[in-house]
Amino acid sequence: MNSPQLAIVLGTRPEIVKLAPIIRECRDRDVPHIVVHTGQHYSPQLTEVFFDELELPPPDHALGVGSATHGEQTGSMIAGIEEVLLEADPETVLVQGDTNTTLAATIAASKLDAELGHVEAGLRSDDRGMPEEVNRIICDHTADRLFAPTPAAAENLRAEGVPSDRISVTGNTVVDALQRHRGLAADRTAVLDDLGVEPGEYGLLTLHRAENVDDPDRFADLLTGVGRVAREYEMDVVYPAHPRARKKLEDLRVPNAVEVVEPLDYLEFLRLESDASVILTDSGGVQEEACVLGVPCVTLRENTERPETIAAGANRLGGVTPTGIFETAREMVGTDAEWENPFGDGDAAARILDAAAATDADGADDSAAATEAVQ
Template structure:
């Protein structure tokens, strides 16, 4: 077992901070040297630095402050600056997670250097090539040396694309590690339900931020219309922690928000986790929220035309409805009545241990073990 390996962890968004936090903690538990390279892809304090403080994570060694821009400009700037950080640090492995522009830039930068690449959450596929995230995840998988697939379904996607079996490691998803580590803390520390005068199971939670939904006026209007119908049908108000992108589009399009939808500021992780676990149903276009809802035992309705988390649908935790208002209402009514004792398909909460064990594996080791 190689314990001298140096890992560069590249991250840049709220989901990456959350999902890589168990990996960071496991590095510290094993006393493995690591460097945190933060691209700054999320550029508001609510969506970014507060997570490091709240989750008691160390400050990044590099903060690139890239911020928002077009896909090409943002990715290009990150690529150049990540490359320089990797040249400075000379790590053995660069670890990226998910499907953001930070992931793509980190993987491409490392692929041109004598640095191996580990992709956490490899093999996810929506099979929708119009999604920028699909391009990011596919390209990252194809340059990565270690493909950390969260489920057997993800691993099968990689096999179908011809990846060598030696590169594929089914680890479970680090989101399970993160939820297990933080849900009790959220219950103990968060006051968000009292602050918003919310009663558990008497409200629905909405997240909508993807470009295909909020950058298109007609789609955004249909989404809000469908959510309003849910409120009428189920007799619940809707809580919507609104992403800055979505709020800007509401103003730009002149869209009226139905009175049943309460817009609130983006929440820190523990408050958002508490909002999730107390909701009667979650309405989302976020892949990570689909996972968290499934793990927490909260019914989910996905406001997209495709999902790279089909396991949530397979176990009965999720409905894929698109943005047709009637389909949104019908999906939520169905999910409000489902039994929530489905099996969690994303693993046992030891994904971060399996990832680091694989990275530390020497050629003489015969098998991977959880340590």
Template sequence: MSDTAVTIVLGTRPEIIKLAPVIDACEERGVGYSVVHTGQHYSEELDAVFFDQLELPTPDHNLAVGSGSHSAQTGAMIREIESVFLDEEPEVVLVQGDTNTVLAGSIAASKLDCVLGHVEAGLRSFDRGMPEEVNRVLADHAADYLFCPTDQAARYLREEGVPVDRIEVTGNTIVDSVIGYRDLAAEKSRVLAENDLTADEFCLLTAHRAENVDDRARFSSLLDGVAGFASESGLDVVYPIHPRARERLDEFEIDLPSAITTVEPQDFLDFLRLESTARLVFTDSGGVQEEACILGTPCVTLRDNTERPETVDVGANRVVGVGPDAIAAGARDALDAGTDWENPFGDGRAADRILDLVGVGPATSVGGVSG
């Protein structure tokens, strides 16, 4: 029998960030754990930076699966993850979010009858055209523990018939990370000086989702809308561009508007610094919607829906699609409304609650949370 109480499966940079507090909590409690990195995001240099900055140990298993079709990538992960589970026999498997890594870890765990916990459970965009929506729904219905970031997420699960004794509202581990690293980012990051940026005098753009950047008309419209607002407001826009998006710019022969400056993808501390000092964030990322909300930075979401409705409910986020007029209107409204909202994602102790609930290591006294 293995000494591994918890096996944590991750494969993308957002998963590293959101599971870092759980790894830290295992370390603090002396819990036997292992980390499986599937290699879904396969930039070795950037991954190494993330683990280094967050002071995390090197993953115990690096599967290096890399790219491929959704089915091929997921199938390769299932095979390799199953081998790890058979060897380690963990008491609990933890996955986070909605990636192919999450789906593969969930299937492998359920087929071996491992106890499975899904961190950030219950999110719904209600758009089955998004691969992430299918992944998160399947992971939720396979899991034994559903760790919801908010009460709304828990309600969605109850409405789908998930047994209530599997559902717990813990808060979101991204709050743990943002609170834990915000001051360090302010102290150590040089990203503003390196890019000639002044706090509160620029906008941050992220756009990488396939439904946006793989569609020439949508991508062009998105960029035109952001650039139009930049020209109107006099604010510069900095765009840490995802490799997929850069490839599409070249493939579609899209001329990037002069108001938008691209930079390389950023490590966690630098990106956190950009988010916290931007006047406004434009994004199609679910995680960035959360982080901007926690940091008090207004957000405009360049999608037709969101699985983070809490950010809209508290007034931190506007979901506008990719039409230029709608983007500009949403940005104006976001800036006019101010930043006096309450963070809906918890108090920064989600990781402790998760380990308390799965019953590994000494329990803490953090208690429950209302999202």
């Protein structure tokens, strides 16, 4: 078997969703590639079902690492990824975002004779207390090709001394994914009926970050704030809780209007996002999706690595106190979705593959063309 041109490494639900357009583009162009799934998200509801729904073949390599401490999990992934890369000998290793999978693949690829490409490069929250911030910085300063989703992300990289010829502004593959699947979500799912909610008359909550759900007092404050929003607007708030967060909820009082449900598959969650009156979240990816879908968003954090959503008027930082969350939600509920999508036109996957395949120093030209497309 000849060496693949690309090895695409992923391990979490957001990575599957955002790398799916690139995998499809590889298949459309007959680009030899392999997909390596670390198993960082190990629940079937958060992994296998997404491959099925996104109409992707099973990964070529499934490492099955599962949950552990940061160090143990990352170390296991480095060893497993290295073994696959040594055998496959790809020209380029492609990673996405800021997870432990991203960090592990970055370290493994940096020791081998392969170029490293980072999808969604240049995001910054300026909070080194976030493990994700450390992961994305290490990856950005190790990668050979950096695929920044917006001009602002590219500017972050240049400000840190990354040469411009390594940077391409491509747009964000989240737009590619949403354009492909939003209609399917409306046609193929009955999740609104199943949950007994009407379009535009409910809120959607996601909380999963360790700093939010592992601290009982903070988690309780967040739920209190969300409960106040629900009462003010007389709406139910649907909360698809990850298994880890669900376990923490056993010791907390959940407001009556907050309906905790099992994790949803991709199309069901996308349908809930699309028809919500407001989204309250601590997820960076959900901030992007809300912005693209035209749904007002309140971020349950003190900072965000997606400032473009705030600049567009689609998102506000609500903080982590009940009062802050309530007051911010009052600013956002009922907002007309007249903002412009800052994440591109849905051709990010094609631009990323074009830039990844480049062998000469034409990154500046690619970046300029893509920058025009996402402004």
